[in-house]
Amino acid sequence: MTKEIEKAGITIVQMANLIPVAKTVGANRMVPTISIPYPLGDPSTPKEQQWKLRYHRVGVALDALTTDIKEQTVFKVKI
Incomplete structure (x- = not known):
């Protein structure tokens, strides 16, 4: 799906x-x-820690949108 969206110029x-599948x-x-069941969080952790995980990963994704790339790129996240 992402490939088709990018073909449209987005x-x-x-x-x-x-x-690897992506x-x-x-x-x-x-x-x-x-x-898989919790892509942006871990319900076994405190809410504050979950918020930090989500905030960081969404921030990385937003930065990735503005990054000029020449080939497939996996953006690094903090563990």
């Missing part, structure tokens, strides 16, 4: 738990997520 970032389907900008 820059997109795929946030994915399975980065690469295979042709995503150009990828941000790793935490897990």
Whole structure:
């Protein structure tokens, strides 16, 4: 889906738990997520920590939107 959206001229970032799959389907900008059922959080952690995880990953994704790339790129996130 991301490949088709980019063909239309819209820059997109795929946030994915399975980065190898995202690469295979042709995503150009990828941000790793935490897990399949909770991509941007971990319900076993305090709400403040979840907020920090989400805030950081969405920030990385926004930065990825404005980054000029030449090839498929996985943007690094803090653990």
